[in-house]
Amino acid sequence: MQSQTPSARPLSPHLQxxxxxxxxxxxxxxxxxxxxxxxxxxxxxxxxxxIANGAASYDCVMAAFTHPLMRIVFVGYSFxxxxxxxxGIRHLVWDTGRGLERKSARASARVVVVAAVVCTILFxxxxxxxxxxxxx
Amino acid sequence: xxxxxxxxxxxxxxxxKEGVEHWWSQRVSAVxxxxxxxxxxISLVALGGLSYDAVLAWLGRPVNAALLVLLIxxxxxxxxxxxxxxxxxxxxxxxAKVACLVANQFIHIALAAIAIFAVLRAxxxxxx
Numbered sequence: 001m002q003s004q005t006p007s008a009r010p011l012s013p014h015l016q017x018x019x020x021x022x023x024x025x026x027x028x029x030x031x032x033x034x035x036x037x038x039x040x041x042x043x044x045x046x047x048x049x050x051i052a053n054g055a056a057s058y059d060c061v062m063a064a065f066t067h068p069l070m071r072i073v074f075v076g077y078s079f080x081x082x083x084x085x086x087x088g089i090r091h092l093v094w095d096t097g098r099g100l101e102r103k104s105a106r107a108s109a110r111v112v113v114v115a116a117v118v119c120t121i122l123f124x125x126x127x128x129x130x131x132x133x134x135x136x
Numbered sequence: 137x138x139x140x141x142x143x144x145x146x147x148x149x150x151x152x153k154e155g156v157e158h159w160w161s162q163r164v165s166a167v168x169x170x171x172x173x174x175x176x177x178i179s180l181v182a183l184g185g186l187s188y189d190a191v192l193a194w195l196g197r198p199v200n201a202a203l204l205v206l207l208i209x210x211x212x213x214x215x216x217x218x219x220x221x222x223x224x225x226x227x228x229x230x231x232a233k234v235a236c237l238v239a240n241q242f243i244h245i246a247l248a249a250i251a252i253f254a255v256l257r258a259x260x261x262x263x264x
Contacts, residue, residue: 031222038215044208045251051195052254055188062186081173088166095163123177130184 026109030087033080040077078123083116162217168210176207192258201259208251216244 018024043065050061064070090108093099099108138145149155179200183190194200219240227233 031218034215034218035222038219041212041215041247044211045247045254048251048254048258051188051191052257058188058191081177085170085173088170092163092166123181126181130181 023105023109026087026112030084030091033084033087036077036080037084040080043077075120075124079116079120082119082123083112086112086115086119158217158220162214165210165214165217168206169214172203172207172210175203195255195258196261198259201255204255205252208248208255212244212248212251216240219244 015028046061047065050058065074090099090112093108099105179194180186183194195204220237223233223236223240227236
């Protein structure tokens with residue numbers, strides 16, 4: 001087996017060598033939100049298990065989920081979802097060969113950020129209105 | 137003279153070892169997650185409250201249980217593909233990479249199995 005000796009081979013350029021651009025920030029954020037959403041799958045599974053195990057365990061899960069800190073987590077999670085969704089649609093458009101020029105890529109970047117923020121705010125306004133009077 | 141096997145020449149994949157399957161699967165599952173994820177969010181908001189009875193009644197409807205199972209399949213598959221790319225990019229040691237990729241696969245399949253089991257148990261009625 002080859003040992004882990006550092007070789008003199010050139011490394012491919014990585015994040016820190018590039019000048020910072022917001023299209024690049026969006027690309028990194030797409031991957032970051034994807035990872036966050038993956039971790040969050042555990043929350044979905046916990047919620048479903050709570051339902052399947054009966055009312056007592058469901059109340060346990062919901063007590064944890066409605067903790068003030070968890071509410072912040074869910075707001076962040078919803079932003080991650082809307083951002084990943086909006087930027088994912090941008091990626092699907094790119095896959096058709098459209099919108100890859102610098103100007104349109106920058107324009108769509110702005111659309112994605114605005115859409116993600118607006119969707120997150122709208123979502124929680126609607127939740128607050130629909131859930132008024134309900135504990136969860 | 138080439139030492140490549142006839143099959144290797146025909147497949148034409150070289151050191152990449154595989155073709156566009158991962159790329160396509162990621163796109164197709166993305167569309168599934170986008171549609172089903174929005175449906176799930178809208179359904180939860182429409183419920184107007186997450187009391188146990190309301191959630192259980194909602195899950196008890198066959199359409200909701202079936203769509204939720206589909207969402208679980210699509211989202212765990214999409215998640216597995218995404219995390220796989222990140223691991224392939226950032227875990228450089230071969231042994232650690234293989235271990236991480238296998239763990240990634242196992243964890244996502246386990247999450248999917250547990251989630252689907254929970255949905256079906258709730259949908260078919262809970263025996264105390």
